[in-house]
Amino acid sequence: MIRRLAALLLTILMVPAAGAQEVLRTDRTEPGHLRPPFRAYEPPPPGHEPRLRRTESRAVYKLPQGLKGFATLDRTLSHLCQRGAFLQQIDGLYWAATPDYRYGVAFSGGANLIDPQNRRQPGKTYFFRNQDSRCEVWIGDQAKLMPHYIGG
Template sequence: MGRALVGAMVGLLALGIPLAGALADDIPKTDWPPTNRHMLYRSLPPRTLSPRIQYAPARAVYKLPKGLDGLATYDKALTQACMAGTFRQISDGYYWAVTPDRRFGVAFSGGANLEDPQKKREPGKVYFFLNQDARCMVYVGDQAKLMPNYIPPV
């Protein structure tokens, strides 16, 4: 504040004029209630969890020291479906596989972390996702063949 404004405030206090009344006209009026009820509308509605879905923490499910070589193959049809958004992970990277080069998102044919409205999944398969956008790539592996590399939950 400038010295002139501070001097004017001291002068008003010396005369017994309250400052709140002098500055009250400068405060913009709102139509909000005096409480903070207006903030309640900014919060999201409560979420209800579906009783048919079992929830588990996000975690690494496979450790693949040699990568996907010999364990999973590139699937062109599922890759195109992933790019179109019709075959994808429910939550990108919720389950993942660790390789020396990169990390792949994982979804299971039983429906864990897999959104598949066109029913393209096959039983006993594991789907590895690289990217979850227009550059999506999907690799398919046999679950039984991948079991030696499975990381069980703690």
């Protein structure tokens, strides 16, 4: 019995493993197989180029002491901004310069403001910081901010 086991073991060791003699090719099977399956951007056909709307940002307030004393953080509007329900139409189209940050500005009259739930209040200015999931919205009184208005 031991001889049979030894013979079987010797036979197994002597027979090469299946495919051991086959050499795998290292070159690519198809040169472009790593390209994406589609192009993310297809240019428009000739004569159908998109019309670009050119906008220039404009500083409207210069607040050397920051927002302190001029605006208060509104948690409800900040939460709506984080959800995309109270936003600037164009982020940073109007802005306020402070020593620490550059805040986006929108006005209660609707200038640069998207407000589908009609949360705006007359005579107010809205300051935006991080118009994304970290969005913060401050509300300031336009009459109080008027001495610092530099827009044209």
